[in-house]
Amino acid sequence: MxxxxxxxxxxxxxxxxxxxxxxxxxxxxxxxxxxxxxxxxxxxxxxxxxxxxxxxxxxxxxxxxxxxxxxxxxxxxxxxxxxxxxxxxxxxxxxxxxxxxxxxxxxxxxxxxxxxxxxxxxxxxxxxVDFSRPDPVGDEVWIAHYDVRGAMGAGEVHHGYPEILQGIRVSPKHLREMGIEFKEHFHLKMVTGWGQSMAPTIKNRDPLLVDITIREFTGEGTYVLTWQRHLHIKRLHILDEDHFEMISDNERHGVRKIRRDDTYIQARVLYVWNGQPL
Structure with missing residues (x-):
């Protein structure tokens, strides 16, 4: 053994x-x-x-x-x-x-x-038998950073079982003091923005803090979503009963009209790890 x-x-x-x-x-x-x-x-x-x-x-x-x-x-x-x-x-x-x-x-x-x-x-x-690192400081918790790239452009193919790239240690108390709202820290994960369509708010390869329990539209904001079988990171706005507007912050990218019943929200982006709350 x-x-x-x-x-x-x-x-x-x-x-x-x-x-x-x-x-x-x-x-x-x-x-x-x-x-x-x-x-x-x-x-x-x-x-x-x-x-x-x-x-x-x-x-x-x-x-x-x-x-x-x-x-x-x-x-x-x-x-x-x-x-x-x-x-x-x-x-x-x-x-x-x-x-x-x-x-x-x-x-x-x-x-x-x-x-x-x-x-x-x-x-x-x-x-x-102690093989561990030093104790976490204060109320620090570990948040997984998954090998998931949400496209801020044409879209990324979503993988079913992403592996963890790395992780970060953060204080839930400090996150709340920064104005980031969440129920439980283990609902928080990290993914990566990919592309330029959300610049300057989210730059290419920026790590993003997301809440994976938010699986439906909860108000205007930035979401990780699947549309036409591709994973996107975009702002969503309700256009009418049947449609969203999928909005890019980069002025070079236009607004798309997408069907709400063909849009699957995977998470809501709470914070860009470059100091930008959303």
């Missing part, structure tokens, strides 16, 4: 009876990515960055995914002491048994091994 198997067991226990899709959304993961990690048929592992991110989002202690009890440490290789080549464990301390067992565990650094052995030697009931 290696560190990734330990994390997988912890992940299964954390999900419990929850819907996997809801967990994936809350953790900033594509549902397909989470399914691959949980599947016995794929070799997709729960990496350090994702494990640390989920711990922050769920309010878990650092290294929770890498934590095991002393009894579990003795059985890490998946059997009794004889199967691990220990033989008769009578007369051995817990630390001695754990030391021998860890010789068969892959993926642990020497520092992690020392910590497990030290904790077992102190008769600790829980052993924590």
């Amino acid at each position: 290696d560190i990734y198997e330990i994390r997988k067991q912890q992940l299964v226990s954390l999900i419990g009876a929850q819907r996997k899709g809801a967990c994936a959304e809350r953790w900033g993961m594509a549902p397909a990515h989470l399914s691959q990690i949980l599947s016995d048929k794929t070799a997709k592992n729960l990496g350090d960055d994702v494990a640390r991110r989920i711990e922050v989002i769920e309010g878990l202690p650092r290294g929770w995914f890498d934590s095991i009890s002393a009894d579990e440490a003795i059985n890490l290789v998946g059997g009794d002491s004889d199967s691990a080549g220990v033989g008769d464990a009578s007369g051995q301390t817990t630390a001695d048994q754990v030391r021998l067992m860890l010789a068969n565990v892959k993926g642990l650094s020497s520092t992690a091994r020392d910590r497990i052995i030290a904790a077992a030697d102190e008769s600790s009931n829980v052993v924590t």
